[in-house]
Amino acid sequence: MSFLNDLLGRKNPNLVMQPLYNAVIAEGRQLDWYEQGAVPDTLDGRFDMIAAILCAVMIRLEQAEEARQEIAWLTELFVTDMEGQLRQIGIGDLIVGKRVGEMMGALGGRLGAYRNALTGTADLAEALTRNLYRGEAPAQEALNFTTKCFSSFYDHIVKTDIGQVIAGNIARANS
Template identity: 80%
Template structure:
């Protein structure tokens, strides 16, 4: 099948998007978010942070008409990964679909909230408290760290080309 894909010019979505997805996961697991930003270092906290980073990437890619297919592929990788994570922690087949549906619904809501906040229509700190911290605001210094870091990360993405982002080289140099 790989030979036919190459012959007919089709890209393997897993090969194309895996580097970017791995970079999203790496950024979402960066210790500073949990240590300085007080994101809960729990299963839910890690999901929330990875979802936030994924949202920033998806919002940026959505600004490029040529990235529509890659957005779909990246989202599919997220779904596949989350399904695998649920199965790995022992969630049964009957519940996995519902939980993945709940996660996708949460991702959709966060895309809207973060999109509005990053475009300046609403407060980013408020969106982070609602979605990343699940309504429990951390100390102000932690919230300031996360708000500034998230905004800086997004602005870093805005300064990149779509091809650079898709290649997975999204890590921002530490300041």
């Protein structure tokens, strides 16, 4: 099938977007988010951190007209991964669809909140408190760290060539 896709000029979305998705996961699992930023090191906390990084990347992709298809492909990888994660922790078939739907709703809400905050129409610390910390603000030092690093990460990917972002070259410099 790959040969036919190459011949017909079609891209395999999994092959195209997997490096970026892997980079999103790697960034969302960086220890400093949890240690210095006090993001809860729980299933929910990790989901929230990965969703935050994914939102920042999707907002960056929205800025490039030629990357619209990649947003859909990246979202599909997220859904597939989250479905697999739910099954791995023992969620049954009857509940998986509902939970994935809830996760997608949460991602959509976060995308709007982070878009507003990262483009300057809302406060980033408030958006992080509401979405990353689920309304329970951490110590001010931790919130300052996360706000600074998340903003810095976004600024970094905005300055990065869109082709490099799609290739997964999004790692931020050590904080």
